[in-house]
Amino acid sequence: MVLRSCWKSRHKSRSGAADCLLRPGWTVLLWLCVTLVACASGVVGETKNVVQKDAEFDVTYNDTVTSENQTIYAFNHTVSRNKTEGVRVSVDVSSQGSESPILFVVRQKQAVLSFQVPLILRGLYQRKYPYNHLGRTLCQPPTRAASETQYFFVDVSTLSSQGTNYQLRVSRVESFTLQTDKKFSFTASPSQPQYFKYDFPDGVDTVIVKVSSDTNFPCSVMSIQDIQCPVYDLDNNVAFIGMYQTMTKKGAITVQRKDFPSYSFYVVVVVKTEDEACGGPLPYYPLRPDELTDAGNRSKVLDVVVSPAINSEVYVMGMLFCLGIFLSFYLLTLLVACLENKRMGKRRELFQNPADMSPAETASLLGKNGDGKTPASPYEYGSFADNCSTLSSEAITDSATSTDNNYGYMERTLDSVGRSRQESLSSVEEDDYDTLDDIDSDKNIVRTKKFLCVSDLARKDKRILSKKYQIYFWNIATIAVFYALPVIQLVITYQTVVNVTGNQDICYYNFLCAHPLGALSAFNNILSNLGYVMLGLLFLLIVLKRDIVHNRALVRNDVNALECGIPKHFGLFYAMGTALMMEGLLSACYHVCPNYTNFQFDTSFMYMIAGLCMLKLYQKRHPDINASAYTAYACLAAVIFFSVLGVVFGKGNMVFWIVFSVIHILATLLLSTQLYYMGRWRLDSGVLRRIVYVIYTDCIRQCSGPMYIDRMVLLVMGNIVNWSLAAYGLIKTPNDFASYLLAIAICNLLLYFAFYIIMKLRSGERIQCLALVCILFTAVVWGFALYFFFQGLSTWQKTPAESREHNRDCILLSFFDDHDIWHFLSSIAMFGSFLVLLTMDDDLDTVQRDKIFVF
Template sequence: MATIKMGLIGSRPTLKRYSLIVQVGVGLLFLAGHWTPVYSQSQTYQGLVSEGKHFSELVYVSPHNASEAIRVTASSQNADTTYPVLFVVRQQKSVLSWAVPFIIQSMYVYDEVSHTLCPENGFSPTAAHNISIDVTTASVKPVNFTLTVTMMDDFELRTHVPKTVVVSPSNPKYYVYKFPDDADFMTVQATSTSEICTVISVQPAQCPVYDQHRNVEFVGQFQTVTKQGAITVQKKKYPSGYFFVVAVVQPTDKDCLGQTIEYVPLQNMSSQDVLEIAKNRSKEITISVDTILPLSEYWKPIVATVGVLLVFYVIAGIIILVQCKRRKEQHSEHLEEQVHILGEEENSNDVPFAQNQPAATSNYGTTGKDSGNSAVRSRPLNKLSTNEADPDEDDIDMLEDMNEEKEIYRTKMSVCVADLARKKPKTLDRKYKLYYWNILTIAVFYSLPAVQLVMTYQAVLNMSGNEDMCYYNFLCAMPCGLLSAFNNVFSNIGYVMLGFLYLLIVSRKHHIHKQAVASGCEKSKTCGIPKHFGMFYALGIALVMEGVLSGSYHVCPNYSNFQFDTAFMYIIAGLGMLVLYQQRHPDVNANAYAAFATFAAVIFIAFMGVVFVSVYFYVVFAVLHIITCLAVSAQMYYMGTWKIDLGMFKRAAIIFRTELCKCARPVYIDRMIVLIIGNAVNWSITIYGLVKMPKDFNSYLLAIFLVNLLLYVAFYIIMKVRNGEKLIPAVVVIIILALVIWGLALNFYFMGLTGWEKTAALSRESNAPCLVMGFYDGHDVWHILSAAALFLSFLLVLLMDEDLEGKDRTKIPVF
């Protein structure tokens, strides 16, 4: 057990009512080395000080281990703010001073202050040292004080052993912890039931210790805490193996709750109000130090994640090999069939001419309809002579402009894919190639500054120790190298790996299509959905870039860079709708410049929603949203023949007067139904935004895109089934898997482990421990599952119309 030896020094009057003779005698004995010390765990002094009377005490300290430290508590009942009592503690390497009453920000007054003295001996049991305590005041009238020096025997924190303490602005506390020999990282956790703002700091075990609200942020790592907080401590940052855990209650809750504090001068408050305010700032907090997954074990979850993603590659490879084998067999059968047909033709050439003629005698002398039709079918309509029987006028459309004027053939009652695939394939290929070239350019110019910015944030965090800069899940933040939360960054690898796999699959299909076109296959030109792969490549690139930018955002997630995480999600959702629309409307679909200009406008609106969110912003956004819905509805309903110009208002008024007011039956019922549903859903979301005005506008905007994409996919599948088209088994399996994985992924997403729209302290209240392998939290699982779900969704769009490969385009409906 450590000992405290008290000795009076100096020639000042005593404050214990000893006589002058006794005081001098004790002083002389002490100086002569014949004084016998008194051993105690606690020593209390009470007395009076004034301008001419000061108090000084010398304390000898001999701690036995790191679990012991000295705590000094000082109080005064009749000291005033004009002439406070000053307490000065001098140690060998530092000086600590404070005044009683202790005033913070002109509104909090405390008549008792307590501090733990820094153990300057470096936790060595053999290194004794002494401290000097002086008490002074400038008051002419005597002022009472009480000074208590106590030896703490629970100064050291133990692994997995919680310690509950009570702290206040005038009563900060700190403890020491020693790293185990076999640990690289430890997590310091602080929990409480109170929302009073507290700063938890981890500092090197050296003097002085910064344990006051005005200096606690000067050194080490720190974060604001309300009900929960955690700091991951790396052993390499503390070479001595020791560190201090400091808890300091802030004078106000502004830093934690983001509330504006109105200061009331002391002179305007009663003494009872002052005491009540000071009393309400006490907080009980539990501190614990726990182990986390060591760096040497990171390889297990990393290998497991990569292995799961490689399963997708293996399955895709097996399917491609099976398809290749089947295609070779079909090609061989086709060659054999051609050889067989050629052989039959050669044999038929050896038969006498008379036997080789068709049996014309069966219709000899007949003037029936069949003979007339065969005559007509033997020649093109434009080559019929006037002497031959003219077909009925109802059977032939003599309007030659129908092949040229889109206002005619796009507005037929029944439009087929052939009607909207009239442009040259090479022209459309060049049009859709611009999508992936544009998205590659955007990716480079967007991602490089984003990566640079977040790495700068990470560097500043590492240098300053301010962990309020980044909104991690601190209960599951696995550091590695310069990264504070390596797991949050690495979990985005699913987007990258599956994005590249999707690009490989698209490339494979593109290669097969080019081979078919090069071989002169007529089916590739007239059957099935027109093949244009530019937008599919753009989807794959967008998936890869979502992984890159989401990983960049999670290097240091905060209010300033959240748009990095969502920018390519807007593009993915928008491209998904455009790809589906392209399937049956290749001539009508938007070009790359218009599409990416729209995406740029969306990202600008997202930026405005983060920086200038207000009721006025939501009103303006609601108007723009509704106008956009109406404009897109007109474009979709009229198959691109609706022109957006100054005359559109007049045309809209005419349609409203002639059709809507008279309740005329819509020409295109299917399109009208889906557009009505889509507008109803979008208008409902707009009303919700006006009523709730969510702070996280980016997520609100992304929800609008995803809901519209989901509606369009559902409409597309329903219309396929309604028109008698079949979903191949592979597509059915993909739909089921995608729905299941999306459901699981969204369950983890809505766990809400962090929230950049809140303050850092309130965001930490939602933190939760790791869920998988002691490495991944719920949001990491969302990253992996959503990557798989997006991949399957893209695959669904790519393969949805595989059943139409051999069907003539004139028989494939547009919807």
Template structure:
């Protein structure tokens, strides 16, 4: 009985072959044997038909591969191979023709294809299969061929087991993978020792036919181009059958991967080029992270930055206790009243008679200053006056302009010289920064969000993973998002930006209370408190997190400016805040500042589009950069009192500038009147001119980062100058700002280290970018760039705290004793 049962499938196969032979219209098929090479010749009147029979067991996937070869290169009369299976037909010709760039053609005499496997259902039992291979040609003469049909023993890929194989344009490969029971997501890692030839890795559902040629591999599933490395994350939920094909296609030319196009004669590439198009590949499928890792990563992200909130509450509580103890000690002290001055203008009252050096003369000061006193106007703390007040309402008389010239051109300036305007007007001027940046953020972010949603939808629908430049070795999807970890890591910008707003709000409330109590130290001591720029900085930090997250939804060449736009604004706002600290009356208006930022963003977009090879763009940009540096330096040096006007309209300002330069620097060669400012501006101009020359000579491809580097270098230069001048002026660095300065330096250093660990690059092709991909380094979830997001958020937060607390030591110093630099 056992022998009869074993022989039954063979009897059935023979019967099946006999029946097909009797019904075949072109004659009897020749029974074929797997693993045997068949040689023959065909012409218009002679064709060959082979039949290969085999039996499949339930749960067993049998794959068959057909290899054909012909020495004929006659494109007029190719050999046609038609393979018929139970559920499909596969056909090709030899020579097999591929078409490339510029109408080039690539012809191959050797072709090898894997037939779509069929798996019998468990309820049907063993299944008998038969394959027909028809060889024919319309040539009037004989064309020789070779045929080899084999059954693949290593067709199914296993988890955590590397598999090596070889593929070429005319001999693609694909394999089957089934999800294990305990695995919901896997990463397909493909590596090769050779950069070229360019290849494509595709993941396709179990559907026949399998798209495994250069011209159709993009028709189904998800795919990536590849040079030396590729990685695709696949989730079980995307495949109802819990299995998929991994397809490997070698492209006939390397242009898509950044390689050169071969030279050709009459559009046909020589045979030597085709013989070099073989690539050795290794594929390994490893399980991806579990859901618990997602939860751990989210908890880590939020708890790490919520600890900053805890630290801020502790510092605020300690400060509150110290203030209460100090107040109690002053009440108990017999000299507790010594700190309260009876004069409404303590600075003027304490100024020696006849001294005008840095003091405020009531007879010549502006009306705005008089309105700030309790005797002449509303309470000093009334920032929310319902009347519409503008600077022009208090500063329009001609003698006031001359007064500005007298005050601002003194050799030694003190803060009292540059804080003469009504504080309500100045405060409202700076509040415009806050409201304007909210408006900008809304109108900028909404179309950005819509655009990146469209990008992600296109990636999900088309399966083209070359659109987005992820670090595919550490890209963890969640829902429709392909790289959730890159988005989650930006939560720090939003949380710390909101925390900074809360800290500024607390300071603002305390300041208002002091103003309402007419505290003399608040009115005429220390740096004038204006919080509009600080609020704008906090909003900018939060928006940097939002837009960076939007960029990382689908990072690519066309949307990189989303990630950098608010970085420009953060750097610019920080410089404006530093300047405003000692120059509260003459800082730039919000409208001109944001207009300047808009010009910078426009230049960044133009640089991304035209900056690669256009020499004229770099010439014009470098010229604008240098002229802008000179104009800004002139305004800073002369405290805004250098008038760019003249009798000949626009040419007058150049004549005026040339005259001043000739008179002061060449003819008289005198020592600069404002030596400290001159040193800063000389160093600043040298730095900016160096950037301009570097850009003109090297023309960096990453233009957005180039502009960002200019902003950051100028900000660091100005901050260093400010701290040095503060120390030179015998001012103190209190523990909190000193800690923030050290923390800023340390965290920025660590952040920049991870920033320069390049994991992808949209300046290159997607395949070249993937060569830089690296595995996760933190919790198995975050990569180097995610760590950069964490650290840069903390570094920006500490930088903001430096600006907020740097001059806290001056709160008890009279403004006519605080130097301007």
């Protein structure tokens, strides 16, 4: 009726026709027509042929897909609660150059897996690698029913208008569940990752998963993930959850039952698209970042085995063994101390009752001849002992005459000078003695003599020197507190990051022998450092006992304590014991998460120990002119500063090595000059002029030999060694700069120690039984310790994957590895070395200082 009405009014005015078309009924009808036409055309445009097929396992389906057809493959399989079977989907696309990839969507009951072919994986610098052959294992969530039939569908589609051929095959994975202590071999590639399930057996709380291969490359990643869907098994997402580490030939991760609620986990192995993460070379770099790069054949054959780790009893045995080893040193020390006290008690009784003894026996016990003088023959350096005593008195007399002073003590013997110094009640400031003008001239006379004795270099007030050397202890104690606190905070952060992110490439452990405890990943490496702390404390107790005995001797005015033997100053010994304890603490901190950024924690106090030992050796015969604590620690701080610079900038940086070698050689020359002239050489504006003058007068004009032969031999050898080490650094530029710097310190210490022993024997002195036993024992222990040190179970100079190639199993009690044994033996060897320094001059305790030769 509406249409007829409008038709009848067609001859009417144009405005009337418009009014007719705008009526509501006509508008609705027109809208319906337009909508029907649009929908009809849309349906025609989106028409796609969807075909669903019932598919079977282990059958290869060859088909073609276009934008106009979609194929759905329907599978079903029976899932049992007591048996887990893996299902693997393999796809191969043979067509090349298609304009759109094929999309595969696997729909399961509790998960959906989708991937495209060709699969594009990205590497470093956004390189693109296409893969046309894919293999993916389907996630298998646990079922509560005893037996259940599950369905899943594989949808194949594409937006490409041209047909693309593909092959689809779904198969069951045999040996999907790993068995304990049973090796399983498989092949993986970047587009065909593999993962397997492991269930914790009853009674096993910790297992170690080991993955190995016969070839270094291609680089791989092993991951431990909880039983959940989806499983992250591609190079670009494997690091999203769980624990993971890169590997070449070896990989191992310790897994604890408590970390997985279902008491089971997946072992995922992924081959990376590039080898750069494992230290391998990079492929050809394309001109354009979005250009596809040939992926090549990157399949890799690997073996996986899951073995039970140690139980709590092994932990207890390891801790008891560690404590027992070092507590035995306390017991042995206590036994030696009791025997020594017993011997000294008998000796005191003999001194109190000398009537029963002959005069000769009494004199021999007292260490004196019948006239009360100390026998010089057993300790004389040829005729040097007489020269020392004669020249000492002559030097003082000549000094008093030449300087026109009337100081009475300048004409006294050295014994009376030493005694007056001990009894002096003047101020104990260190510089009091040196501010006297006459003493400067006296220094020049005494220290430039050809033959020096300890009495020549032990003329300062004992209280002054004691305060001077006590500063070593208080300074190192302060350094230890301010150094250790931020170190502890930092390593706790490192361990937290490892635990939270699961990235086990951060820390360079020996993963084949890394036993976790609580939040710590390698408790055994931390526990083995206990020896440094316990033996350092024991050494402090031994030094304290000697200090107390010596002070009591001074209080009762014991002649031997006042005028005989090497002057007893214990400040450096206290500093050495503290440094040994701090070495243990900082080494434990380093082993919480060992890597190149915190290696200086492990070596800083090693430099200090080496420096303090050299200072103590020098102080024995040069107590008055030894370096102050401030100067010594400033030099050690400079060494640590260069150590940090070397770690950060030294790798392959020739400019750094040239600068360091020049500084090393100059420092060696300056120190040699200072030692040769006994501190009477000054670094000022006239130093070059004096050097040229000495060379001209001594070497060119008259070619006279060196005045101090022994010192010259030592310094020449020292310069040869240090210059050789500097040349080695320039030529080889070792990556481990911290160890190179430590080698320099140890070589110099060993050289000076050997010189000291040789000169001591050459001077007619002897080494007592206790000191000789310590020397031999320490030398043997150092030999074994260095053997285990050079086993090299890990190295942060390489990538984490390359470092794991050096990992090895535990060798002691199934708990400690080679590096732990290095900790045990090196702590014992350092303790023995300290005892050698403490006891090696005990034979001189009854020898007057004017008969002890300086070298």
